[in-house]
Amino acid sequence: MSLMEIKNLHKSFGGLTAVLNFNFDIEKEELVGLIGPNGAGKTTVFNLITGVYKPDEGRIFFNGQDIAGLPPYTICKKGIARTFQNIRLFNDLTVLDNVKIALHKDVPYSLMGAICRTPRFFRGEKKIEDKALEYLKIFNLDNKKDEIASNLPYGEQRRLEIARALATSPSLLILDEPAAGMNPQETHDLMNLIASIRERFKLSILLIEHDMSLVMGVCERIYVLDYGQIIAEGLPEKIRNDKKVIEAYLGEEV
Amino acid sequence: MQTIIKNWNWRKFVFEVLVLTGIFMLIQYGISNGLLNSYHQINLSSMCINIMLAVSLSLINGFTGQLSLGHAGFMAVGAYTSVVMTNMLGQPFILGILMACLMAGLAGFIIGVPTLRLKGDYLAIATLGFGEIIRVVLQNIDYVGGPAGILGITQLTTWPWLFAATVLTVVVIVNLINSSYGRAIISVREDEIASELMGINTTYYKVLAFVIGAMFAGLAGAMYAHYFYIIKPGTFNFMKSFDILVMVVLGGLGSTTGAVIAAIFITLLTAALQKWAAIRMILYAFILIVIMIYRPQGLMGNKELTTKTFGRVWGDKK
């Protein structure tokens, strides 16, 4: 059984159809790319999967359960985490607190325990802190734990956002243009990091990327979206030589 | 057990208990020996009540980022409920206090659930409206004296009660804020969508903060009613909510210490301007404008003054 299967997803904003008859599936531990020109509807698909928007039609099966239309926090708890095309960190909070917030869904003490400062609270806080630091370490951010998130350089903010998403312990991680605004070296490192995360945490990753060559290098399977519809799907080599894809990216080198 | 001992900072705890006991004893001594006359005592009570109101509102406005303009309404619910319990039903003060918190919290829940879906200006207007509704409803209940209110309330709010209630308010809210639940609440203020996508039920935490804030406003109301002998609906009007808001904004949104300092400052200012009550509101507005221009983040910003800060000032390495 696939980890996630999307059937006939449909979403329009007023007169504009952003996503049309979208079908998709991703296996456990698979790394899949979703590409397409600007405005194709990629981010809208992510927003539909994570519950930010409610689909007009269609179903999203995650672990066999239809999650279409559930509120975002429930979907997160079921194991889907994401990052944003335009970084959305908790800007005024420290790097460490950003990750700690993602750990809240498994908070090991009660509200009363927190107010009364029970031994369980102190044990729980220690556990949360250790775990948050563990995630920061993977992304080489542990030495910046007390910095305010908005003061980090751009590339580190991107990494912190992925660390925060991972901290919700997802089985599917979806990344919306994680390399946007990075230089080639940073992008290269990030792609290696993404591949290693998948190995280490045994999770599936769905990646939106504008840069085709980048997706080709790292993804096992690719979906191409244009005007809200899938125009091609398959292995990177197949996509590279697909006529429709080349047309959609007219003028761009594939 | 070792981790508990490591995390539980004994030095800090002992220091805080000592300071609090010191303050309590000193003022208790002053009252028993007549060093603090009734004028001092009235201002002291106002100060404690204002601290409770400001700190509880700062949980809603400062930490959760939900602009509420109806805080006086919850104070009214607490004040009236406690007086009905003590004066009219002859119950002990503690029961009146508990009921005050409960009813104010319930009012917070009933008002919070529908209004907290609204954002920014809309929420402000809705809470303002609900605050006024509470006042108008009280005005029309003959059982509690209508517009004239209730007179001759037994003065049960003594210094120990006042001190305990104030410390309780601050401790509960500070402990809440400095926990995973507090971080969840703050994340709602920071970015509601990101927060929701990190698995946080933002509506739940908004309502939770609103209810807890309302409960402590209710506690403040109970303390107020049993100190000043008299309550009437007019006391809990929009201007009162505005007063509390000024303290929170002045102190800095997202700073409990700021709220406490601002509450003390405003109380002293009000006392100093007693003879010129009319210009008080003008001065308020003036202070707010000056702050918005020169220090828009408030006195403390979102920083706190903690024992650690004092430690640093005194050159203590810990």
Ligand SMILES: Nc1ncnc2c1ncn2[C@@H]1O[C@H](COP(=O)(O)OP(=O)(O)O)[C@@H](O)[C@H]1O
């Ligand atoms: N909330 C919205 N309201 C109206 N139109 C939207 C909204 N979100 C996206 N769209 C439109 O849907 C289309 C797809 O956008 P998007 O999913 O962001 O594209 P991509 O991520 O592929 O660049 C665009 O035409 C965009 O303007």
Ligand SMILES: [Mg+2]
């Ligand atoms: Mg996009």
